[in-house]
Amino acid sequence: GNYPNPFNPETTISYSVKEPGRVRLEIYNIKGQLVRTLVDEEHLTGNYKLSFDGKDNRGRSVASGVYLLRMRAPGYQKRAKMVLLR
Structure with a gap:
């Protein structure tokens, strides 16, 4: 999940x-369009944290609204809603 939620200007995402x-780890807008790929790499077993700064893959600030965080890992998938309030 992420904290804080709602967030502005950034939120911390924790995952195991x-x-x-x-x-x-990818973030999609409410239309299902990919906004940002936060992680796409090999991981060892463990707990991780990273920040999402409210910017897309091109470094542009995204609008206020609901975003979907999607995590995919071996044998595991999770989705969570995040709310950005500017």
């Missing part, structure tokens, strides 16, 4: 990896 392998 139960099996070593490729992990993808």
Whole structure:
């Protein structure tokens, strides 16, 4: 999940990896369009944290609204809603 939520200007995302392998963390807008790829790399088992600064893959600030955080890892998928209030 992420904290704080709602957030402005950034939020911290915490996640756990139960099996070593490729992990993808992506943020989508309410229309289902990819906004940002935060992680796409191999991970070892463990707990991780990273920040989302409210910017897209091109470094542009995104609008206020609801965003979907999607995590995919070996044997695991999760979705969570995040709200950005500018």
